[in-house]
Amino acid sequence: MIVYFSGTGNSRYCAQFLAHALNDQAMDAFSFLREQAAAELNSQRPWVFVAPTYAWQIPRVFAQFIRTSTFKGSRDAYFVLTCGGETGNAVHGLTDLCAEKGFSFRGLLPVVMPDNYLVLFPAPKPGEAEEKITAAQPLLLEAARRIEAKEDFSMVKVGALDKFKSGPINEGMYRFFIKTRPFHTTDACVKCGKCASLCPLGNIHLEEGKPIWGDRCTHCMACLCGCPVNAIEYGKATRGKARYQCPVYKD
Structure with missing residues (x-):
């Protein structure tokens, strides 16, 4: 399996x-x-x-x-x-x-x-x-x-x-770098809630339709890359960057 x-x-x-x-x-x-x-x-x-x-x-x-x-x-x-x-x-x-x-x-x-x-x-x-x-x-x-x-x-x-x-370096990344505070939405957010449904850790909840990140995050980028309108950013680090999602496998 x-x-x-x-x-x-x-x-x-x-x-x-x-x-x-x-x-x-x-x-x-x-x-x-x-x-x-x-x-x-x-x-x-x-x-x-x-x-x-x-x-x-x-x-x-x-x-x-x-x-x-x-x-x-x-x-x-x-x-x-x-x-x-x-x-x-x-x-x-x-x-x-x-x-x-x-x-x-x-x-x-x-x-x-x-x-x-x-x-x-x-x-x-x-x-x-x-x-x-x-x-x-x-x-x-x-x-x-x-x-x-x-x-x-x-x-x-x-x-x-x-x-x-x-x-x-792995220890330092988890201790000091993998944080959720820099995550935020821009005015492009349409309050669809997809980010919350995509989070594999259930770390996102919605307040008035907008995502709020908790402290249980593994930086998988599912929310950021899965937003249909590219409304999620991580501080300034992701501004202007294209989003990436791997296509679904087809045999």
């Missing part, structure tokens, strides 16, 4: 691609994350966890979901992390998570997809997103082949800088 978490669609696309290639089921963790609920799942086929890379680690909310949920059947666990470039030393945390859950860790596959973190990075240029999505497909096919053959993913090389990124 493929279990995934996605903010703007990159990881959803990869999960659905793998599900089609493996003739398996892709399950979105959205409803469990939103309700802060644990899942009880059963699969005789390998578990494939697909998620974005947040500050060179698996998102903490998704790691916590895995930690608190029950997975019966297969004990093999593969991880596919979508990223803008690389995954640092995420493999270390995933190894520990698998040991905690009694999984056999079968490897991490970094998949470069269009970057959606507009707080720090520019939006994909015209045509760039499509090129990256197309370039990721052979890698996903090879991943499906390895999963089907019960082979490990290739070892991810980790250096001292990778350990620093996934360690102190």
Whole structure:
């Protein structure tokens, strides 16, 4: 079974691609994350966890979901992390998570997809997103082949800088940078409420039709990139930047 978490669609696309290639089921963790609920799942086929890379680690909310949920059947666990470039030393945390859950860790596959973190990075240029999505497909096919053959993913090389990124920098990002205060709406807001419905953590409520952000945020950018009128900004960092949402996978 493929279990995934996605903010703007990159990881959803990869999960659905793998599900089609493996003739398996892709399950979105959205409803469990939103309700802060644990899942009880059963699969005789390998578990494939697909998620974005947040500050060179698996998102903490998704790691916590895995930690608190029950997975019966297969004990093999593969991880596919979508990223803008690389995954640092995420493999270390995933190894520990698998040991905690009694999984056999079968490897991490970094998949470069269009970057959606507009707080720090520019939006994909015209045509760039499509090129990256197309370039990721052979890698996903090879991943499906390895999963089907019960082979490990290739070892991810980790250096001292990778350990620093996934360690102190990751800690600093969560402690000092991932905040909700800079989120705000412009006069373009039409009070449709879509941002609240898109938030995987249920962190947005509406007051007189306008969104108010709470303190349970993982900076997935679902609200900002999913606004139909581009009325959500993050301070000055996102002004003038095109929004990005990965297209829905079609076989």
